[in-house]
Amino acid sequence: MKITITGATGHLGTQIVKALHKLVPATELNLGVHTVSKAADFAAQGMTVTAMDYHDVESLKPVLAGSDVFIYVPSKSHDSYSRVSEFENVIQAAEASQVKHMLVMGFIADQVNNPFALSAFYGYVPRRLAASSLQYTIIRNSLYADPLVPYLPELIERKNVIYPMADQALSFISQADSAAAFAKVATTPAMLVSGRIYTLTQEKSYTMPALAEVLSQVSGQPIGYQPVTLQQFATMYNQGNEGHMLASMYAGGAKGLLGEVSSDYATIMGRPAQTLLDFLQTTYQSAPKKL
Incomplete structure (x- = not known):
């Protein structure tokens, strides 16, 4: 069996590779990366590592x-056009290479009325796959819980959560749980149903007062909820020109479009996803603290 993972040195991709390595031999894992040196540890374990560029079909x-299974994790870009262009190259290459099954990362902000800057891409993914000749499965993530730790x-x-979410809720999943689900689906033929869409969330979503x-x-410190405006949020967190993209995501959240809860994780793994409280307590307590 040959399982190919692209984006294999990113945050989620790295964890997917590690989760897969617990289930299959290293020799079955084939990693496509932009910078080969970043995957040196994986190569040393016997995995195949090859340089690739999403913008170069050849x-x-x-x-x-x-590839028996190809796991596609999109690159990090801030607009749907860039990601759609990338995805078109990936589809073209996957069809030409006769990939047997494609496992694609999605996101819950894919609704037709969602103002999130990347919503058009995530809405495009299932429609484009349906129009292709590929066998495919999609795994939609909710928001990653991991960034809450730093x-x-x-x-x-x-002393406040400031997300501009009004009275709406957010759903979360940890990257480790997401990676474990990707690995389980990729290695379980019965779960690789073409056209199947799984959604990964914890068992409950959180309004902002509940998150606080x-x-x-x-x-152990008092944290309340005092939202800023979308424009204020975009200005405050515009490092790397991500401000508009992040604010647009919470604009979708304020419409109630990021609070979906699903039992799919338990269907895949046979147990619920780690709760937000347990994840944060475990991860925050073990994180290095600034002096």
Whole structure:
């Protein structure tokens, strides 16, 4: 069996590779990466590592050739046009390489009325796959819980969660849980149903006062909820020109479009996803603290 993972040195991709390595021999794992040196540890374990470029179809074809399962994790870009262009190259290469099954990362902000800057891409993915000749399965993630850990010291200082979410809720999943689900689906033929869409969330979603309560419990500090405006949020977090993209995501959240809850994780793994409280308590307590 040959399982190909692209984006294999990114945050989620790395964890998917590690989760897969627990289930299959290293020799069955084929990694497509932009910078080969970043995957040196994986190569040392016996995995195949090949340089590729999402924007160069010809570089993708030899990486995908002979793949029984191809796990596609999109690159990090801030607009739908860039991601759709990338995805078109990936589809073209996957079809030319006769990939047997494609496992694609989606996101819950894919609704037709969602103002999120990347919603058009995530809405395009299932429609484009349906029009292709490929066998495919999609795994939609909810928001990653992981960024809350490095963000928590700032929230402690502010004494408030500031997401412009009005009275709506957010759903979360940890990257480790997401990776475990990707690995399980990729290695379980019965779960690789073409056209099947799984959605990964914890068992409950959180309004902002409820999220603040969890963060207060984890940190031992009082944290409330005092939202800023979307424009203020975009200005405050515009590092790397991500401000508009991030604010647009919470604009969708304020419409109630990021609070979906699904039992699919338990269907895949046979157990519920780690709760937000448990994840944050475990991860925040073990994270290095600034002196």
